[in-house]
Structure formats: structure tokens, C-alpha cells
Amino acid sequence: MGSVVLSLDAELAWGFHDHEKLPEDRVETARESWLRLLDMFDDFEVPATWAVVGHLLLDSCDGEHAGHPTHDGWFDRDPGTWEGRDETWYGSKLIDAIEAADADHEVGSHTFSHVEMGHTTREVASAEIRECVELAEERGLSVDSVVFPRNYVGHRDVLAAYGVKSYRGNRPRRWYDRGPLGSATKLLGWPTGAVSPPLVTPAEDEYGLVNIPASLYLFSFEGRFRSAAERVGEDPIVRMAKRGIDRASTRNGVFHMWLHPNNLTEERDFQRLEAILEHVAEVRETTPLTVETMESIATDIKDDEPLPREPIGPR
Numbered sequence: 498m499g500s501v502v503l504s505l506d507a508e509l510a511w512g513f514h515d516h517e518k519l520p521e522d523r524v525e526t527a528r529e530s531w532l533r534l535l536d537m538f539d540d541f542e543v544p545a546t547w548a549v550v551g552h553l554l555l556d557s558c559d560g561e562h563a564g565h566p567t568h569d570g571w572f573d574r575d576p577g578t579w580e581g582r583d584e585t586w587y588g589s590k591l592i593d594a595i596e597a598a599d600a601d602h603e604v605g606s607h608t609f610s611h612v613e614m615g616h617t618t619r620e621v622a623s624a625e626i627r628e629c630v631e632l633a634e635e636r637g638l639s640v641d642s643v644v645f646p647r648n649y650v651g652h653r654d655v656l657a658a659y660g661v662k663s664y665r666g667n668r669p670r671r672w673y674d675r676g677p678l679g680s681a682t683k684l685l686g687w688p689t690g691a692v693s694p695p696l697v698t699p700a701e702d703e704y705g706l707v708n709i710p711a712s713l714y715l716f717s718f719e720g721r722f723r724s725a726a727e728r729v730g731e732d733p734i735v736r737m738a739k740r741g742i743d744r745a746s747t748r749n750g751v752f753h754m755w756l757h758p759n760n761l762t763e764e765r766d767f768q769r770l771e772a773i774l775e776h777v778a779e780v781r782e783t784t785p786l787t788v789e790t791m792e793s794i795a796t797d798i799k800d801d802e803p804l805p806r807e808p809i810g811p812r
């Protein structure tokens with residue numbers, strides 16, 4: 498029967514370091530939101546895949562990253578200090594918190610420094626993943642799952658060479674994504690709940706990686722549309738998520754929700770997550786629905802077949 502997967506793009510300030518301005522509201526509360534999310538996942542016994550920016554596994558650095566083959570200026574915002582001083586650039590204690598949680602979370606990778614893998618060289622891609630694999634190994638972890646920054650899928654062969662098992666692919670396109678009719682339906686239909694988010698079918702790609710496409714971004718419906726919809730009834734994202742969870746409890750497929758810890762900046766954002774997790778826990782109680790991590794989905798599909806591992810360049 499079906500399952501639910503939750504993946505998080507966990508990046509603190511790294512998600513925005515190449516933007517002109519850091520969005521202060523999202524960055525400043527990101528650590529607190531990260532820890533509150535862990536508590537909520539424990540309350541409902543829901544494990545998740547935390548795709549963490551590799552730099553956050555560090556508790557300090559020199560700010561130079563001299564061996565990294567990226568272009569000049571890429572690490573300009575990196576303060577080159579330590580976690581107690583600049584807590585949005587280092588996250589060693591937050592990784593400890595994931596590992597200490599009761600829920601059996603997976604620590605995956607979101608690249609080392611939030612590089613758009615669809616728009617970079619093979620050399621940079623290799624350095625990014627190699628760094629993550631090495632930092633994970635120092636903690637006794639392995640990098641089994643990758644979430645691509647800004648969802649730009651690229652250099653999948655490099656992931657495969659470093660022993661990664663799965664990645665989050667893009668949500669399948671549907672008729673309402675296209676054309677003027679689609680746009681109109683999205684505007685009119687989403688608030689009233691006419692559109693269901695898809696269940697996805699994970700599948701092995703040509704490199705032996707399991708693609709687990711996204712079903713629903715839990716903060717895809719913000720601003721004035723969210724406020725307007727909330728005035729007339731239940732949070733529309735909660736309604737869509739519940740529909741996806743219910744469908745996954747009655748048929749095969751994966752309902753794959755995703756978010757960033759830094760999406761949660763207001764109390765209503767936590768209420769959204771709580772309502773969704775509560776529903777997951779309720780439905781799991783009374784149906785064959787399971788909650789999986791990306792790694793456990795990939796392992797099931799690959800049937801424990803060992804992966805070839807051919808590192809690229811010096812390790």
C-alpha cells in the first residue's frame with residue numbers, strides 16, 4: 498500500500514547566500530523552527546528526510562574553502578568563524594538534534610554550499626558531493642539521499658558515483674500547469690480544493706538512482722491567496738495534504754511533501770504542519786499507510802542490491 502514521505506531542504510542562511518539580500522525573517526528564525534519541527538515530528542512519531550547543506554555539518558571553518566573549485570566570490574558571505582558566533586552559517590548542533598530525536602530521521606544532502614546542480618560544472622558538482630560524503634562519514638553517517646537546491650536536477654552520474662541512492666525529482670507536470678485554462682483553474686480551483694496533488698511512483702533512473710518526485714510543496718500557496726483562502730475556511734494546503742495522505746492510504750504510490758525549516762516563521766505555519774502531521778498519524782493508525790524516508794523507499798526498490806562506488810578524483 499502507499500506511503501508518505503516528508504523531505505526538508507535544511508539550509509539556514511545558505512539557501513540565500515548568492516542572493517543580493519538575505520531574507521532576515523526566514524534566516525533569523527530558522528534554527529528555532531528547525532528545533533520546533535523536530536519536536537513536532539517526535540510528538541507524532543513521524544520520521545523525515547533532512548536534506549542538509551553540507552556546510553552545516555561544520556562547527557567552524559576558515560571562510561576560504563581554498564580547495565573548492567567554484568568561482569571567485571562564491572564563499573564571500575561565509576563568515577569564517579564558528580557556530581556560537583554565526584549560528585546561521587554552521588549547524589553542527591542542529592545535526593546533533595536530528596540524530597538525538599526519537600523519530601528515526603534520515604540525514605541527507607542538499608549539496609555542500611547550495612550549488613544549483615543543473616547549472617554548474619562536473620568538477621564543482623563532484624567537489625560538492627565529495628565534501629558532503631566526507632563530512633557525513635566523520636559523523637558515522639552516509640549520504641543516501643540528495644535534494645537538489647532549487648530543484649535543478651543535474652549531474653546525477655556524480656551522485657551515483659558517490660553511492661547516493663535517491664533524489665527528489667520534480668513534481669509531475671499536469672494539465673493545469675499549462676496554458677490559460679490551467680492558470681485559471683489554479684486560481685479558481687485551488688482555494689476551493691478542486692485539484693488533488695499527485696501520488697508519485699518512485700523509479701530507478703539510468704544511473705541506478707531512485708527518483709522520488711515531489712507531490713506537494715507545503716509553502717507553495719502564500720501571500721494574498723493564502724490569506725484570502727484562510728478567511729473562507731481551512732488552510733488550503735492542509736486540505737490538499739489531507740487529500741494526498743488519504744489517497745496514499747488506499748492505493749499504491751508515494752505522497753511526497755516537502756518544505757524548508759525556514760518556511761516556518763509565523764504561528765499559523767506551525768499550525769499547518771501540526772494539522773498535517775496529526776492527520777498522517779491518525780490515518781497511519783487505522784490504515785496500511787506507512788511513513789517512509791527517501792532512503793527506505795530507495796532501499797525497498799533497489800532490493801538491497803549493492804551499488805557500485807567509483808569515486809571521482811582524489812578522496
Ligand SMILES: [Zn+2]
Nearest residue numbers: 558559560575
Ligand atoms: Zn565555510
